[in-house]
Every structure is written in C-alpha cells, then in structure tokens.
Amino acid sequence: MISCRRQATNEIIFRIFNRYFPCLTASHNRGTFPQEPPWPVRQGLAEGRRQSTALPVEIGFLARHGIAPELLQDAAFLAEITGVSADEYLLRTGLVREHDFYRALADELGLPFAASPKPSRHAAYPGAILAGFAPLAGPEGGFVLAPRGAALRQLLKNCALPGRLVITSPTLLRRAVFRLHARAIAYRAANALPDWNPHLSSRDRASAFQIGGIAILALLLVTGGILAPGPTLAIATGTLSLSSAWSYCGWLPRS
Numbered sequence: 001m002i003s004c005r006r007q008a009t010n011e012i013i014f015r016i017f018n019r020y021f022p023c024l025t026a027s028h029n030r031g032t033f034p035q036e037p038p039w040p041v042r043q044g045l046a047e048g049r050r051q052s053t054a055l056p057v058e059i060g061f062l063a064r065h066g067i068a069p070e071l072l073q074d075a076a077f078l079a080e081i082t083g084v085s086a087d088e089y090l091l092r093t094g095l096v097r098e099h100d101f102y103r104a105l106a107d108e109l110g111l112p113f114a115a116s117p118k119p120s121r122h123a124a125y126p127g128a129i130l131a132g133f134a135p136l137a138g139p140e141g142g143f144v145l146a147p148r149g150a151a152l153r154q155l156l157k158n159c160a161l162p163g164r165l166v167i168t169s170p171t172l173l174r175r176a177v178f179r180l181h182a183r184a185i186a187y188r189a190a191n192a193l194p195d196w197n198p199h200l201s202s203r204d205r206a207s208a209f210q211i212g213g214i215a216i217l218a219l220l221l222v223t224g225g226i227l228a229p230g231p232t233l234a235i236a237t238g239t240l241s242l243s244s245a246w247s248y249c250g251w252l253p254r255s
Contacts, residue, residue, distance in 0.1 A: 058087040058152045065104035067096060085149040098169045102146065106167035109155070114168045117144040117176045125181040129174050140164055146173040 055063060056076050063069045072090075079089035090096045106113035123134035132151055136142045142164025147155050155161075168176075178185060194201035224232030 056086040057156050058085060058149070059090060061108040061156065062090075062096065062101070062104055065107060067104075071095060085152075087148060087152055098171055102167055102169040105147075105152075109161065109165075109167065111161070111165050111167050114144055114166045115172065117166065117168045117172055119144055119173070119176050119180060121180060123177055123180060125177055125185065128177050129170075132170065132173070134173065134177065136164070136166065142166065144168050144173060144176075146170040 054060075055069070055072050056079075059072050059076065062072055072086075075090050075093075075095055076086045079086040082089065084092075087101070091098050091101060103113050117134075118137045119128065119134035120137045128134035132146045132148055133143050136144055144166045145155070146168050148170065191203070194203040198204065221232065221236060224235070
C-alpha cells in the first residue's frame with residue numbers, strides 16, 4: 001500500500017515537472033499515470049454531477065468556471081504536501097486571482113457578488129476579518145461572506161443557504177471593515193503601546209525634569225571620566241544594569 005502510494009506520488013510529481021519544465025523531462029520515459037489522485041476527495045455541490053476530475057471540495061467548483069482541471073489537481077496535491085488548504089494554495093501562489101475565485105464562488109452558489117460590500121457598524125474589528133463574515137448594513141439585514149478553508153468547505157456542502165447572503169473576497173471585506181473602523185484602528189495603532197505601558201513609548205515626549213536630569217547626568221559622566229575614569233565606568237555599568245532590570249519589570253504583564 002505504501003509503495004503504491006509512493007509510486008503514484010512520484011508519477012504525479014513527474015507530471016507536474018513535465019508540464020511546467022518539459023526540457024527537464026523530455027528524455028524520461030513517462031509511462032502511465034493514475035487517473036485519480038492518491039488523496040481523499042470530495043465534490044461538494046458537484047457530488048450529484050460528473051466533473052472532469054476529482055478535486056477537493058473547496059476548489060472543485062472552479063473546474064466549471066474556466067479553470068483547467070489539471071491545474072486544480074496539481075494544486076490540490078501540492079497543497080497537501082505543504083500542509084495548507086487547496087484554496088489557500090491557489091490564492092497565495094497566484095494561480096487563480098482572488099477576485100476571480102470569489103466571483104466564481106458566488107456564481108456556483110447562486111449568490112450576488114459584492115465588489116463594494118457595506119458591512120453594518122456592528123461588524124467587529126478584527127473579528128469580522130478573521131472570521132470571514134460580517135453583518136450587512138440596511139434594514140434587510142443578512143451577511144457578507146468571504147469564506148476560506150474549512151468555512152468554505154462547509155458553505156459548499158450546504159446546499160440550503162438561509163437568509164440574505166452576499167459573497168465578496170477577503171481583501172474587499174478587509175477594506176470595508178477598515179473604512180468602517182478607520183478612526184478606531186488609527187487610534188489603536190498610535191496609542192496601544194503608550195496606553196499599555198507609557199514608559200516604553202515616546203508619544204508624550206520627555207518632560208523638562210527628564211531633560212534636565214539627562215543633562216546633569218551627562219555632565220557628571222564627562223567630569224568623572226576625566227577625574228576618575230575607573231570608578232566612573234563602574235558606576236555607569238551598574239546604573240545601566242539597574243536601568244535594564246527596571247525596564248524588564250515594566251514589560252511584565254500587570255495584574
């Protein structure tokens with residue numbers, strides 16, 4: 001069993017190289033290749049209809065929307081090797097554009113595609129972006145979806161989709177949530193560190209007392225370095241050690 005799977009895997013790898021690097025495999029005897037990939041597959045909404053090739057559920061629908069089944073089959077195999085979902089591999093490698101992927105998903109599910117989604121003000125940041133869905137604005141309600149991975153698989157398996165649903169891409173959803181919470185996001189980016197620990201931030205600048213203290217310390221170090229270099233170096237080293245210890249204590253979480 002293991003040897004058969006290994007042989008099938010080697011043949012698929014060779015087929016991929018032969019497609020994209022024919023000069024490297026022209027002299028090799030290719031033999032015959034398996035008709036089905038050696039990994040578990042699901043058809044999702046296409047289970048009742050025959051496809052040209054068996055594919056993971058999260059990308060199988062693309063074979064009916066202009067994407068070559070061979071490309072999808074190779075992507076599914078490489079996604080399993082790299083340990084990511086097939087849809088993530090397709091999008092991260094640029095084999096399919098994100099906009100085209102989610103527009104095809106909307107067509108597959110019979111749902112509208114929103115190029116400019118308008119989430120409700122109740123859409124949480126960053127929860128809506130991480131979850132891949134957000135409530136829609138307006139009296140009709142509903143949700144805008146940008147599913148990935150497991151959520152995408154569940155959506156494709158569920159033929160009965162309740163309520164008002166709209167499909168968009170993760171990038172478009174992220175931009176819409178950013179616009180909705182622009183002021184809060186800007187405040188968080190500028191003030192999260194000083195609000196948590198003011199000693200680690202220069203937001204409020206140095207006070208006159210701090211500036212005067214630094215000037216006096218610098219004068220003492222210069223004078224001590226001239227008159228007594230050895231003791232001055234020892235004191236400076238000890239002071240820096242204590243300062244580092246104090247800073248470390250400031251980084252510790254507060255109870």
